Amino acid sequence: MLYREAGDFKVSYQADQQTFPIRFDRLFFWALLASAYFVVPFFINDYWANAVLLPFLIYGVASIGLNILTGYCGQVSLGSGGFMAVGAYTCYKMMTAFPDLNLAFCILAGGVTTAIVGIMFGLPSLRIKGFYLAVVTLAAQFFLVWMFNKVPWFYNYSATGMISSPERTMFGYAITGPNATPAATYLFCLTFLVVLAFLGRNLTRGSVGRKWMAIRDMDIAAEIIGVNPLMAKITAFGVSSFYVGVAGAMIFSVYLGAVEVTEAFGIQKSFLLLFMIIIGGLGSILGSLVGAAFMVLMPVLLKNIMVNSFGWAIDIAAHFEFIIIGGLIVFFLIVEPHGLAQLWRIIKEKMRLWPFPH
Amino acid sequence: MNIKRMMMATAVAVSVATPALAELVIPSLVYRTGAYGPNGIPYADGYADYFALLNERDGGIGGEMVNLIECETAYNTEKGVECFEATKDLGSLVYQPLSTGITYQLIPKATAADIPILSMGYGRTSAANGKVFSHIFNFPGNYWSAASAVINHILDQENGDIKGKKIALVYHNSAYGREPIRTLEELAKKHEFELSLLPVDHPGQEQKSQWLQIRREKPDYITMWGWGVMNQVAIQEAANIRYPMEKFIGVWWSGSENDVIPAGMKADGYKALAMHNTGMDYPLYDDLKTYLYDTGKASGEHAGTVLYSRGMYAGMLAAEGIKTAQKMTGKSNITAGDLRDGFEVLEITEEKMAAIGMPNFGPSFKVSCESHGGPMVTAIQQWDAKNKTWSLITPFNPGDMDVINRLIAEDSAAYAAENNLSERCG
Numbered sequence: 001m002l003y004r005e006a007g008d009f010k011v012s013y014q015a016d017q018q019t020f021p022i023r024f025d026r027l028f029f030w031a032l033l034a035s036a037y038f039v040v041p042f043f044i045n046d047y048w049a050n051a052v053l054l055p056f057l058i059y060g061v062a063s064i065g066l067n068i069l070t071g072y073c074g075q076v077s078l079g080s081g082g083f084m085a086v087g088a089y090t091c092y093k094m095m096t097a098f099p100d101l102n103l104a105f106c107i108l109a110g111g112v113t114t115a116i117v118g119i120m121f122g123l124p125s126l127r128i129k130g131f132y133l134a135v136v137t138l139a140a141q142f143f144l145v146w147m148f149n150k151v152p153w154f155y156n157y158s159a160t161g162m163i164s165s166p167e168r169t170m171f172g173y174a175i176t177g178p179n180a181t182p183a184a185t186y187l188f189c190l191t192f193l194v195v196l197a198f199l200g201r202n203l204t205r206g207s208v209g210r211k212w213m214a215i216r217d218m219d220i221a222a223e224i225i226g227v228n229p230l231m232a233k234i235t236a237f238g239v240s241s242f243y244v245g246v247a248g249a250m251i252f253s254v255y256l257g258a259v260e261v262t263e264a265f266g267i268q269k270s271f272l273l274l275f276m277i278i279i280g281g282l283g284s285i286l287g288s289l290v291g292a293a294f295m296v297l298m299p300v301l302l303k304n305i306m307v308n309s310f311g312w313a314i315d316i317a318a319h320f321e322f323i324i325i326g327g328l329i330v331f332f333l334i335v336e337p338h339g340l341a342q343l344w345r346i347i348k349e350k351m352r353l354w355p356f357p358h
Numbered sequence: 359m360n361i362k363r364m365m366m367a368t369a370v371a372v373s374v375a376t377p378a379l380a381e382l383v384i385p386s387l388v389y390r391t392g393a394y395g396p397n398g399i400p401y402a403d404g405y406a407d408y409f410a411l412l413n414e415r416d417g418g419i420g421g422e423m424v425n426l427i428e429c430e431t432a433y434n435t436e437k438g439v440e441c442f443e444a445t446k447d448l449g450s451l452v453y454q455p456l457s458t459g460i461t462y463q464l465i466p467k468a469t470a471a472d473i474p475i476l477s478m479g480y481g482r483t484s485a486a487n488g489k490v491f492s493h494i495f496n497f498p499g500n501y502w503s504a505a506s507a508v509i510n511h512i513l514d515q516e517n518g519d520i521k522g523k524k525i526a527l528v529y530h531n532s533a534y535g536r537e538p539i540r541t542l543e544e545l546a547k548k549h550e551f552e553l554s555l556l557p558v559d560h561p562g563q564e565q566k567s568q569w570l571q572i573r574r575e576k577p578d579y580i581t582m583w584g585w586g587v588m589n590q591v592a593i594q595e596a597a598n599i600r601y602p603m604e605k606f607i608g609v610w611w612s613g614s615e616n617d618v619i620p621a622g623m624k625a626d627g628y629k630a631l632a633m634h635n636t637g638m639d640y641p642l643y644d645d646l647k648t649y650l651y652d653t654g655k656a657s658g659e660h661a662g663t664v665l666y667s668r669g670m671y672a673g674m675l676a677a678e679g680i681k682t683a684q685k686m687t688g689k690s691n692i693t694a695g696d697l698r699d700g701f702e703v704l705e706i707t708e709e710k711m712a713a714i715g716m717p718n719f720g721p722s723f724k725v726s727c728e729s730h731g732g733p734m735v736t737a738i739q740q741w742d743a744k745n746k747t748w749s750l751i752t753p754f755n756p757g758d759m760d761v762i763n764r765l766i767a768e769d770s771a772a773y774a775a776e777n778n779l780s781e782r783c784g
Contacts, residue, residue, distance in 0.1 A: 045447075046443050046446070046447070047443045047444055047447075050439060050440065050443045051439075051440040051443050051444065055436075149531060149557075159536065159537065159539070159540045159769060160458075160462070160482075160533035160534075160536045160537055161532075161533060161536050162459075162462055162533045164462070164466075164776075166776055166777065167777070177466060177777075178466035178467050178469065178470035178471075179470055256435065256436065256439065256463065257463065257466065257467075258435075258462050258463050258466075260435070260459055260462075260532055260533050262531060262532060262559060262560055263434070263435060263459060263532065263560065264435065264436075266560070300440070303430075314388070314390065314428050314429065314430040315390035315391055315395075315399075315430065317430070318390070318391045318430045318432065319391060
């Protein structure tokens with residue numbers, strides 16, 4: 001009933017092509033955005049920011065990035081953890097080398113460096129595909145982590161090889177360091193996510209995105225109709241790595257504050273991101289965000305329910321968490337192999353026709 | 359505040375908002391799962407059992423019941439941060455994360471929240487300098503005194519001359535494993551021995567190449583900074599290449615029953631550092647048996663093992679800190695800030711340990727505003743595979759304090775400069 005198109009006439013191509021063609025969706029989106037900016041910051045506390053919202057926002061950026069590469073351009077990558085590390089270490093070097101530089105620029109610099117590194121590791125994709133490409137990106141993962149461990153210049157010769165972010169402010173509010181308020185860090189990450197998601201959405205439905213999808217669907221056919229595979233794949237690797245690098249820089253500077261490369265950016269991060277986009281939905285910006293939310297919120301939710309509400313022993317709860325999350329992943333993939341975004345799409349179709357489906 | 363509570367309750371069913379009654383809240387960041395679980399479990403049990411005993415036998419500490427809140431970290435820093443955020447507003451008194459990585463994360467956060475961290479024998483070594491690290495305590499020993507203790511022991515074995523000898527460090531490739539390198543390098547310069555570094559990546563099952571290198575280099579001594587499954591694999595590998603076990607010395611985190619039992623008789627003679635004693639020969643175990651094991655309130659399956667003893671020791675130090683703070687403030691329901699002040703004047707004496715039922719368990723020492731590092735004395739323990747016991751073979755000896763103090767001053771000054779801290783303690 002709510003989901004009506006009746007009376008919502010589109011009189012221009014622009015109106016017909018918009019991201020949210022249904023009025024209800026549009027209104028809901030703006031209301032959500034408004035509450036994210038104007039309501040949540042007043043109620044957020046440390047726990048909500050650091051355990052739930054920051055990881056969701058940051059992994060959201062990263063999974064949009066990986067989705068551009070894997071979901072839109074069809075190139076499998078297992079190197080996301082390593083690329084995140086590039087972003088984090090670039091950000092760290094910029095923060096310590098230029099103490100007066102605004103944090104946002106350090107993070108963007110992390111993204112740009114990662115894009116360059118990503119393009120370098122993406123070059124083999126012109127010759128090899130599928131599993132073989134996955135192995136090459138896996139090499140990137142291990143090589144990058146090894147390098148950040150091995151070369152002391154990257155961690156400013158600190159005794160432990162850990163990097164920790166000094167305090168940086170924006171408009172007078174601390175964003176990094178122990179004195180950062182949850183609202184400030186939340187708004188900072190939210191802004192990054194909103195801008196980058198907007199950019200990603202519009203990239204993927206423009207000519208660039210269409211070229212990526214053409215390559216994904218059948219690269220030979222795409223080449224015949226005039227898509228340059230070199231440019232398409234390189235741009236996909238570049239843009240995707242930029243997103244992943246920005247996320248890595250934010251994980252280091254805003255979310256964790258101190259990072260050790262093997263632990264924070266190991267292979268399990270690459271898999272985590274891959275799970276996010278597979279569960280959320282390949283080739284969908286909404287799917288990236290839903291997938292990130294699922295993988296971040298589920299463990300916290302389950303832990304809180306089992307340990308705090310039921311009072312179970314923590315080790316039993318931790319093991320149950322694995323079982324339940326694994327089971328849910330299998331369940332969702334059986335019910336809807338195209339991810340949660342596709343599920344939402346189907347629900348939406350049904351709702352538009354309800355209550356007269358025929 | 360009410361709306362915040364409601365949001366918390368409804369949205370994610372977080373029931374952490376239950377108000378703390380008059381009780382002492384002690385969060386316990388533990389890992390009972392994952393690759394490091396086998397080492398995390400006995401420690402967590404020891405820690406929990408000590409406070410459970412105080413509750414059962416004495417009705418808490420100074421009349422206040424202890425509420426121990428366990429939170430699973432799986433030795434993962436992100437989960438550790440989540441645990442910290444979830445528990446810090448519940449009136450948490452002290453954090454003992456049992457992870458160098460998590461400790462590094464929490465140092466600035468806990469300092470800002472005015473909650474002390476007791477990183478007993480792990481974490482950031484230079485936190486021993488109380489002038490810079492106001493809320494971090496790492497008595498009774500740290501990694502640099504441990505590294506020095508290893509070298510001192512080797513010096514003893516070689517009658518004071520180790521010039522030209524080869525010493526290999528097999529270490530967990532993380533902040534934890536890298537901690538001793540700087541000290542060992544300094545000592546290598548001083549005593550003119552050759553140091554070779556062999557990193558092992560998480561989780562440490564894969565060590566073939568490192569031990570191949572050891573076979574090639576034939577080091578005179580090996581020391582190890584390992585944790586979890588890495589210890590067992592390394593000791594097994596050493597046994598496989600028939601490396602003389604009495605020349606293989608682990609740090610105190612590489613010297614528990616879990617680590618040596620898998621290698622069986624071949625591990626006989628393996629040495630490790632010790633910051634405290636171990637075994638069941640303490641009167642405290644009678645009470646633990648009466649109040650906990652026999653009543654079924656705790657299983658006691660790890661009782662008497664090295665890591666259980668360490669958990670108990672950690673609990674004892676925290677409890678003594680609380681008692682000191684209670685005496686200082688004159689109230690039983692202390693805050694985290696009071697406990698910090700209490701730790702700073704904590705004194706562990708022989709009489710105190712005997713009164714607790716742990717005579718001779720650890721060194722006696724005194725903490726001060728300047729020195730949060732305690733005595734930095736270390737003993738060597740050796741594994742007897744036939745009787746399956748660890749026994750101390752040296753008394754608690756101090757390390758090379760000139761080198762250690764200089765390095766601590768350097769590193770803490772760097773931290774102070776990075777974070778714009780000025781020195782405390784007048």
